[in-house]
Each structure stands twice: as structure tokens, then as C-alpha cells.
Amino acid sequence: MKTIDGILTRRTVTLKAVVSGTWEGRTVTVEGMIHALRDMGGMVFLTLRGPEGVLQCVFDRPALLEDVTEECAVAVTGVPHREPRAPGGVELAGLELELLSRPAGPLPVPISKRRLNLNLDTELSLRPVVLRALRERSIFRIQAGLCRAFRDTLHSLDFTEVHTPKIVHAGAEGGSNIFRLDYFGRKAFLAQSPQFYKQMMVGAYERVFEVAPVFRAEKHSTARHLNEYTSMDLEMGFIRSFEEIMAVETRFLQNAMDLLREEYAADVERLGIELPDVSSIPCLRFDEAKTLAAEKYGRPIRDPYDLEPEEELNIGRYVKEELGSVFVFVTHYPSKKRPFYAMDDPADPRFTLSFDLLFRGMEVTTGGQRIHEYQAQVEKMLARGMHPEEFESYLMIHKSGMPPHGGLGIGLERLTARLCGLDNVRHACLFPRDLSRLEP
Structure with missing residues (x-):
């Protein structure tokens, strides 16, 4: 035998x-x-x-x-x-x-050329062949390096990798940007985020992470959005400040740049990537960042509760010019614009203990500290007109005791696109899904 x-x-x-x-x-x-x-x-x-x-x-x-x-x-x-x-x-x-x-026929595109110079729609339609071109391959080798550095960093910090459901009974982020589906006659959704589940796993493993797809049913067609993207998520318990989460992300970025420099040098050179200095990353409060950018570049503040794309660009520009960094943590976002599980700042409940990481003027990460006490979570739900009974399985962890905890989610395609200098996030997605594209 x-x-x-x-x-x-x-x-x-x-x-x-x-x-x-x-x-x-x-x-x-x-x-x-x-x-x-x-x-x-x-x-x-x-x-x-x-x-x-x-x-x-x-x-x-x-x-x-x-x-x-x-x-x-x-x-x-x-x-x-x-x-x-x-x-x-x-x-x-x-x-x-x-x-x-041997191939059965001629190639639809000359992939041996250094640059293909195709329009985006043609490139995406021919994706199975275009991805053989060296420049396009290098984009996804860089992306693989980022995932590798994320996993390696978190394993070194005693995180456990988990795999959470993508078919769920309730949305984690709220709002209307959620795909609905028929689950054997029951209403179900595609997960917007692994948020609830990674918080649950903090109660089991203390530190967890996941690299997996998430889904957003947003009817947009911009250069920065996808309807399905890969999120690199982590959640950690026993934190004393949300800055500990920012420190973990900074460590990941430091390790990622070192790895790309050492083992992906040919791809970095082919794409003309300037690997950024991440020895330290500056932090600005949300309201401070908006004011500084508005004053320097003469653009009035129109939305006091969120950052518009042009504001992100101006904040990135300000930090580059004044602080010499292409990264900046923007902290203490208004509670009005953060999810119900975000912990409010005890010093000023109008703001949250949360942050975004901007990279070259675009948000690539959202994170912060979560509410860990049962009564505080229920009260915030009620204040927002929510029905706690609809979140019974989620609130089970608060009832059963949770340590102070928090986490983040990094958009892998956005991070790749900003690092590689790509003008559209679709270039950093193997097979993009947007309003008009379901194939290849």
C-alpha cells in the first residue's frame, strides 16, 4: 500500500x-x-x-x-x-x-512591459492576467509583507489569532451600510467588522487578532472605498490607556518597514517606494488637528464632528511640513461620531478615548478603548435609542466581567495603496468589489 x-x-x-x-x-x-x-x-x-x-x-x-x-x-x-x-x-x-x-492564444495585454498603462476598468477586467506583470505582483508582495509583519508582531506580543463569523445577526457599526441576506428564512447580515467577537475573545484569550474580509454596503464610487476589504484587527485586555493600542500599531509599522527593507527590497525598488520613518508617530487631538489645518490652509471647518477627506489631506500636509512625519494619530474623536461601544473621555464625555491613524493624508486605522462595564454600556445604548435586548449575546461578556480593553482595525488595501503611492485603492485589491464589479 x-x-x-x-x-x-x-x-x-x-x-x-x-x-x-x-x-x-x-x-x-x-x-x-x-x-x-x-x-x-x-x-x-x-x-x-x-x-x-x-x-x-x-x-x-x-x-x-x-x-x-x-x-x-x-x-x-x-x-x-x-x-x-x-x-x-x-x-x-x-x-x-x-x-x-503553452497558452491557448495570444495574451490580452503585454505583461512583460514595465508599465501597462491601462485604464482602471480595463485593468480590473483583465485582472487574472494583469496580476502576472512584475509591477502588479510587487504590490501584492508588499501587501503580503505587511500581513506577515502584522502577524509576527502580534505573535511576539502574545496575541492569539482567531477567526470570527462573517454571517451575523446584527451589525457591529450600526447605520444602513450593511449587506442583508436570507439565512434559511431568517434575517442576517454580512459582518461590517469582527468587533463584537474580538471583544468576546478578550474575555477568553486577553489579546487576539484577525486578518479577514469585512463588508460595507456603501453606495459610493470613490478612490478610497471598497465594498469588501481586508481588515487587520486586534483587541487587547488590561489596558490602562488607549495609547497602549497606538503603541502596538507603531511597533507593527516599525517591524513592517524593517521587513520590507530587508526581504522585499526588489519590490520596494520596482515600485519606487520611499519607506517612511516610523521611529515615532506624532499625536494630535481631533479638535486641535482640525483647527491647525484650517488656520494654516485657509479652509473653514464645516463639520465639527468628523474629518472630511480634504481635511485629512490638510492634516497630513501640516504634519509633514511641521513635524516631518507622514503618519499622525488623531485622537479624542467626538462621541457623536463614534460607535456605541466607544468609551467616552471621563474628562469630557463629548469626546471618546479613540483615534484614527492618518497616513499621507488618509485614514488607514480606527481604534480606541471600549466600554467594559455592563451598566455603562447599557446606558449608552439607551441614550442612543438602541434596544439592549437585541444585543443579548454581546452584552453577555459585560455581565460576566471584562477587563479594560480596546483595539483597532487597519484597512489593508488602504495601507498598501498609501505605501505604494497608488492613486486608487482598487489597485491594492486583488479582485475589487464595488458598486459595479462582481467579477472576475
Whole structure:
């Protein structure tokens, strides 16, 4: 009887290992997709694409490549040697080529070009192929690095990863921006946030996090909104101040920039990213930030309870010019504009112990301290015209005892877009969902 022992024996060498120089001067076989072909008359240059990047291969026998085209899957056997002009500084002198598969037709877009220069709608319609282009791949390698740094940071701080339901019986954020669905004849919703569940898990694990999709049924079509996006959430107990939550996020960003600098350098360079200094992040109170930006840039305050997109841009501009930072924590948002579970500031209940993190003039994070006492939570619900009996399972944690706690949610696509200098958050989403798009 055949058994599987879990040992994976590679038939080939990874592209990453070849580029590292480990196999220099030795015959190796590397698998990948043909990203580009250039016939230089007697010499053919083949760019092989693998998970980690590309490898330049050169053949002095063009007959070996007569039947191949871009996006053929191949196995190339050759000898690596140093070549400063090649990507990664290594070139493979090709000896043999095995054709593994070929495309059924021509590509709808020339993905080997450095920039595709497609309009957004065309790019998104051709997404399964466009994502093979090196620049687009680098965006999502950077995004993967951010997720990796988030997980690594929180694991190092004794957080437990959890996975919460996305079909729920009540919205966590309130309002009308919630997708409704029929759940076997019962009314249900797609989760706007894991808020209730991550608070519940504080009672079990004290420190928890999740990286998962959330859904907002907002009828907008802006460069900063998606109807489904990935939220990096954390919640932590036994805090003495909501600034502890801000400190955890700052630690994550510090680790993320270090990781990108060390292990994603090729992607950072390809995208022209300037990794920001996050050794410390300035903080401004909500009302102070609005006033400073209004006075410096001559834009009157129209909404005293929230930040408009132009105000966020001006606050980001002010902090960059005056404090030399592209990040700023804006704290103490008005209670009127924060959810019912946000803890009011004991010094002035008109404001909350909450914050947003702005990055280059756009909000990428919302967080703060939560109400942990049962009576205080019920009273705030009643003051807002809510019905506590509809939140019985949520209020169970308050009845059963909760430590002072708080948390945050980071919009992964927004963070990626701001870091990579993208003008639309859809560029930072593999397959965006908005008012008009349900495929691919």
C-alpha cells in the first residue's frame, strides 16, 4: 500500500536560490513561466518568472526555443554565473529547455512591459492576467509583507489569532451600510467588522487578532472605498490607556518597514517606494488637528464632528511640513461620531478615548478603548435609542466581567495603496468589489 510521508523532494532548484548565487557554476534546473523573450540574432534572452521574481536565461542555440512563447511553462537547465546587467545580478546559461505547457492564444495585454498603462476598468477586467506583470505582483508582495509583519508582531506580543463569523445577526457599526441576506428564512447580515467577537475573545484569550474580509454596503464610487476589504484587527485586555493600542500599531509599522527593507527590497525598488520613518508617530487631538489645518490652509471647518477627506489631506500636509512625519494619530474623536461601544473621555464625555491613524493624508486605522462595564454600556445604548435586548449575546461578556480593553482595525488595501503611492485603492485589491464589479 502506498503511503504519504510528508517529505517533499524538489526536482528543481528555486529561482531564489539561483539568484542568491548558491548554485553558481553548477548545472541546475529551474521551473517557471516565460515572462519575456528577446531574439538578438544568434542569441535568445529568456526571462523566467517565478514566485520570488525573475531570472535571465541566455541561449546560444535559438532552435531550442522555436516552439515557445511568452507564458509557456518551462523547465530550463543551465549553469548560473554572475552578470551585473541581469536582474538580481545572475544569469543562467541555458543548455536545455523542457516545454511543460503553452497558452491557448495570444495574451490580452503585454505583461512583460514595465508599465501597462491601462485604464482602471480595463485593468480590473483583465485582472487574472494583469496580476502576472512584475509591477502588479510587487504590490501584492508588499501587501503580503505587511500581513506577515502584522502577524509576527502580534505573535511576539502574545496575541492569539482567531477567526470570527462573517454571517451575523446584527451589525457591529450600526447605520444602513450593511449587506442583508436570507439565512434559511431568517434575517442576517454580512459582518461590517469582527468587533463584537474580538471583544468576546478578550474575555477568553486577553489579546487576539484577525486578518479577514469585512463588508460595507456603501453606495459610493470613490478612490478610497471598497465594498469588501481586508481588515487587520486586534483587541487587547488590561489596558490602562488607549495609547497602549497606538503603541502596538507603531511597533507593527516599525517591524513592517524593517521587513520590507530587508526581504522585499526588489519590490520596494520596482515600485519606487520611499519607506517612511516610523521611529515615532506624532499625536494630535481631533479638535486641535482640525483647527491647525484650517488656520494654516485657509479652509473653514464645516463639520465639527468628523474629518472630511480634504481635511485629512490638510492634516497630513501640516504634519509633514511641521513635524516631518507622514503618519499622525488623531485622537479624542467626538462621541457623536463614534460607535456605541466607544468609551467616552471621563474628562469630557463629548469626546471618546479613540483615534484614527492618518497616513499621507488618509485614514488607514480606527481604534480606541471600549466600554467594559455592563451598566455603562447599557446606558449608552439607551441614550442612543438602541434596544439592549437585541444585543443579548454581546452584552453577555459585560455581565460576566471584562477587563479594560480596546483595539483597532487597519484597512489593508488602504495601507498598501498609501505605501505604494497608488492613486486608487482598487489597485491594492486583488479582485475589487464595488458598486459595479462582481467579477472576475
